[in-house]
Amino acid sequence: xxxTPQRREVTLLFCDVRGSTTLSENxxxxxxxxxxxxxxxxxxxxxxxxxxxxxxxxxxxxMAVWNAFGNQPDHAELxxxxxxxxxxxxxxxxxxxxxxxDRTPFRIGIGLHTGEPVMGNVGSEERTQFxxxxxxxxxxxxIESMCKQFGAEFIISEATAxxxxxxxxxxxxxxTEVRGRAATIRIFEIVRDTAATPEGGEARDxxxxxxxxxxxxx
Amino acid sequence: xxxTPQRREVTLLFCDVRGSTTLSENxxxxxxxxxxxxxxxxxxxxxxxxxxxxxxxxxxxxMAVWNAFGNQPDHAELxxxxxxxxxxxxxxxxxxxxxxxDRTPFRIGIGLHTGEPVMGNVGSEERTQFxxxxxxxxxxxxIESMCKQFGAEFIISEATAxxxxxxxxxxxxxxTEVRGRAATIRIFEIVRDTAATPEGGEARDxxxxxxxxxxxxx
Numbered sequence: 367x368x369x370t371p372q373r374r375e376v377t378l379l380f381c382d383v384r385g386s387t388t389l390s391e392n393x394x395x396x397x398x399x400x401x402x403x404x405x406x407x408x409x410x411x412x413x414x415x416x417x418x419x420x421x422x423x424x425x426x427x428x429m430a431v432w433n434a435f436g437n438q439p440d441h442a443e444l445x446x447x448x449x450x451x452x453x454x455x456x457x458x459x460x461x462x463x464x465x466x467x468d469r470t471p472f473r474i475g476i477g478l479h480t481g482e483p484v485m486g487n488v489g490s491e492e493r494t495q496f497x498x499x500x501x502x503x504x505x506x507x508x509i510e511s512m513c514k515q516f517g518a519e520f521i522i523s524e525a526t527a528x529x530x531x532x533x534x535x536x537x538x539x540x541x542t543e544v545r546g547r548a549a550t551i552r553i554f555e556i557v558r559d560t561a562a563t564p565e566g567g568e569a570r571d572x573x574x575x576x577x578x579x580x581x582x583x584x
Numbered sequence: 585x586x587x588t589p590q591r592r593e594v595t596l597l598f599c600d601v602r603g604s605t606t607l608s609e610n611x612x613x614x615x616x617x618x619x620x621x622x623x624x625x626x627x628x629x630x631x632x633x634x635x636x637x638x639x640x641x642x643x644x645x646x647m648a649v650w651n652a653f654g655n656q657p658d659h660a661e662l663x664x665x666x667x668x669x670x671x672x673x674x675x676x677x678x679x680x681x682x683x684x685x686d687r688t689p690f691r692i693g694i695g696l697h698t699g700e701p702v703m704g705n706v707g708s709e710e711r712t713q714f715x716x717x718x719x720x721x722x723x724x725x726x727i728e729s730m731c732k733q734f735g736a737e738f739i740i741s742e743a744t745a746x747x748x749x750x751x752x753x754x755x756x757x758x759x760t761e762v763r764g765r766a767a768t769i770r771i772f773e774i775v776r777d778t779a780a781t782p783e784g785g786e787a788r789d790x791x792x793x794x795x796x797x798x799x800x801x802x
Contacts, residue, residue: 370614371613371614371616387722390719395589395591396588399589399702399704399705399717402706402717403708403712409708410711422640423713424640424642425715426717484608484613484616486614488617488643489621489624489641490624490629491621491625492625493628493638493641494621495641498643499617499643500609500643501605501608
């Protein structure tokens with residue numbers, strides 16, 4: 367589907383596996399790829415459960431967008447709920463993997479940012495992909511990369527926090543510089559233990575279809 | 585095509601547009617995407633001219649791999665020649681864009697690294713992509729990101745330099761740290777003015793087919 371490029375308010379999600387480089391160097395290639403694919407399948411299901419657009423994988427990294435098209439005014443909330451479900455799905459995977467001799471537990475970091483990138487079909491004549499480009503994308507990636515520095519698992523920017531602060535328990539972490547920007551932006555951690563099951567959260571989660579596919583076509 | 589994941593020696597190419605974030609914030613969305621797609625099409629043609637595998641686009645970023653499959657013992661040379669052609673194609677584009685009021689000239693940085701990532705079909709059940717994963721990929725991306733710091737356009741790692749030092753003019757830039765590694769690696773700049781047309785380079789370039797498509801299928 368060709369869409370006219372447009373600047374839109376979206377919420378961007380980046381997710382990465384911590385220390386995956388070291389893990390991957392020590393694993394047999396077919397074992398590592400099998401574990402990675404099992405992981406990415408579960409994370410994708412969490413994204414689709416909350417109607418997110420899977421933008422791309424980058425190795426073990428994931429980029430997803432809410433309000434990429436259509437009308438999703440609650441994009442920040444949906445992205446946060448998807449992130450929380452990603453952690454829950456990872457807990458199940460890690461429990462399963464604990465009983466398998468050739469699996470290593472994963473730890474992940476998730477970052478969210480709400481901004482106004484350009485959404486459009488970007489690429490060469492032979493291969494275009496509907497994706498987000500611009501400043502907001504770099505900022506979202508940068509926020510995810512802060513997880514390691516702050517020892518946090520789930521960090522959101524001030525712009526996202528303003529839209530979800532009534533819905534989830536947040537802890538301010540401080541400020542961070544963003545490449546190419548003079549100003550710093552405030553970042554917040556989603557407090558998972560108290561925020562995991564707010565009133566209605568699980569119910570909504572459960573009723574959303576988890577079949578994938580429609581949104582994933584390039 | 586499903587391939588068994590395997591660790592292979594490959595040469596990885598990363599390429600980025602310098603300052604694209606600032607440029608993109610000032611351009612009309614449809615103008616920016618049109619320019620980006622024109623650029624990505626030309627860069628892809630350079631990659632295909634030297635039989636590279638286009639791994640993915642990341643916004644304006646490009647990741648390509650040589651010896652991703654099949655048998656390409658001269659993968660480091662092919663990747664270097666593709667990089668040189670990318671600069672030549674960009675020069676043509678910039679000349680054309682100079683006469684168009686809504687186009688801004690691009691400057692790019694390219695980084696190469698030769699290493700042994702795992703090549704395999706990575707992704708979720710619904711969407712897998714043949715790609716490179718592991719330490720070597722992070723190192724290649726890191727080397728490309730050194731262009732800005734060193735004021736260089738085309739940087740290659742020591743591992744790539746060892747394979748092409750008889751073929752191209754190199755200038756040692758120094759050493760750089762790579763995330764998650766204790767040791768530093770030496771990096772070299774490809775000196776473009778003297779290396780652009782070595783004996784036979786242009787002829788080989790010209791005889792290679794520039795039709796794309798076969799290698800670009802996900």
